[in-house]
Amino acid sequence: MTTRIVELRRGILKKNDELAAGLRERYGAAGVLVLNLVSSPGTGKTAFLERTLTALKARGARVAALVGDLETDNDARRLAASGAPVRQINTHGICHLDAEMIAKHLEGWELGELDYLFIENVGNLVCPSSYDLGEKIRVALLSVTEGEDKPLKYPTLFNSADAAVITKMDIAEPCGFDRAEALKNINEIRPGIRIFETSAKTGAGMDAWLDYLAEERAVL
Amino acid sequence: MHELSIVSSIVDTVTESVAAYPGARVKEVRLRVGALASVIEESLQFCYGIATEDTPLAGSALVVRILPVILHCEPCGMDVELEGVQSFRCPRCDEPSYDLRQGRELEIDSIEIEEGE
Numbered sequence: 129m130t131t132r133i134v135e136l137r138r139g140i141l142k143k144n145d146e147l148a149a150g151l152r153e154r155y156g157a158a159g160v161l162v163l164n165l166v167s168s169p170g171t172g173k174t175a176f177l178e179r180t181l182t183a184l185k186a187r188g189a190r191v192a193a194l195v196g197d198l199e200t201d202n203d204a205r206r207l208a209a210s211g212a213p214v215r216q217i218n219t220h221g222i223c224h225l226d227a228e229m230i231a232k233h234l235e236g237w238e239l240g241e242l243d244y245l246f247i248e249n250v251g252n253l254v255c256p257s258s259y260d261l262g263e264k265i266r267v268a269l270l271s272v273t274e275g276e277d278k279p280l281k282y283p284t285l286f287n288s289a290d291a292a293v294i295t296k297m298d299i300a301e302p303c304g305f306d307r308a309e310a311l312k313n314i315n316e317i318r319p320g321i322r323i324f325e326t327s328a329k330t331g332a333g334m335d336a337w338l339d340y341l342a343e344e345r346a347v348l
Numbered sequence: 349m350h351e352l353s354i355v356s357s358i359v360d361t362v363t364e365s366v367a368a369y370p371g372a373r374v375k376e377v378r379l380r381v382g383a384l385a386s387v388i389e390e391s392l393q394f395c396y397g398i399a400t401e402d403t404p405l406a407g408s409a410l411v412v413r414i415l416p417v418i419l420h421c422e423p424c425g426m427d428v429e430l431e432g433v434q435s436f437r438c439p440r441c442d443e444p445s446y447d448l449r450q451g452r453e454l455e456i457d458s459i460e461i462e463e464g465e
Contacts, residue, residue, distance in 0.1 A: 129462055131461070136456045287384060287436065316435045317435075319445060
């Protein structure tokens with residue numbers, strides 16, 4: 129009997145990382161800006177995305193969306209009302225989207241004919257942080273009803289985000305939302321991040337968000 | 349809850365690697381996990397026992413080494429280690445930094461195997 133140590137030094141999510149790298153290359157070659165939207169369930173990702181898709185289409189942009197949920201195609205039907213092509217991904221119990229699911233659901237779509245592709249992740253602030261989907265921009269969303277310390281409780285997601293969106297600003301006051309505290313906490317976890325304070329209901333803050341998207345699209 | 353997918357991936361990788369050593373028994377699997385990897389060791393250990401049944405990893409131990417976050421601090425001109433993940437500032441000069449040098453790792457470092465004969 130001999131004991132041997134075998135060095136592996138291998139990423140556990142290597143398969144996903146490799147698939148994501150392939151997707152990133154495809155998105156880049158096609159000139160489409162891809163965003164991965166991550167938040168808790170109930171933050172308002174779908175409402176925010178509905179408003180974003182409709183507004184981008186009105187600006188003449190070509191947009192599409194993939195939306196992940198454990199079950200139902202309710203969100204896809206809501207988003208499709210914007211007129212954009214939308215596909216639902218049902219994970220059947222899996223708590224996050226992975227690169228393989230994205231690759232599978234992109235089949236048949238001509239990426240070169242898109243300016244923006246939005247991926248609405250499964251509502252979960254933990255697991256989606258580990259899975260790269262090849263996106264250019266990871267967006268962490270937080271609603272005013274969730275508590276200003278959410279970034280401190282879920283640092284992995286907020287630290288890995290490229291942009292942060294605060295949703296439901298129209299009800300910030302009745303919720304006793306401490307705006308300064310929330311901004312401070314986001315910045316503490318992810319120094320220098322762009323933060324957008326929005327309301328999908330009133331449209332407040334949407335222009336700054338749409339301008340940001342256009343800027344990012346322009347430098348692809 | 350993605351610990352089970354992580355453990356399944358560990359089982360696949362290790363099974364592949366030990367195929368090169370016929371008859372070998374896996375004694376230990378050592379992981380390097382960054383403090384920001386959002387993986388809970390207790391859940392990993394719990395899933396590990398179940399997921400390794402009837403595989404070459406059955407009965408092996410899972411050893412998890414947690415790596416602290418290391419940031420590069422521009423003003424100090426050096427890499428600095430953070431004590432936690434609640435504030436991404438240099439502990440020396442208090443300057444915020446997003447230049448992460450360690451903390452997101454999720455990898456199998458090595459395995460210890462026992463070869464027969």
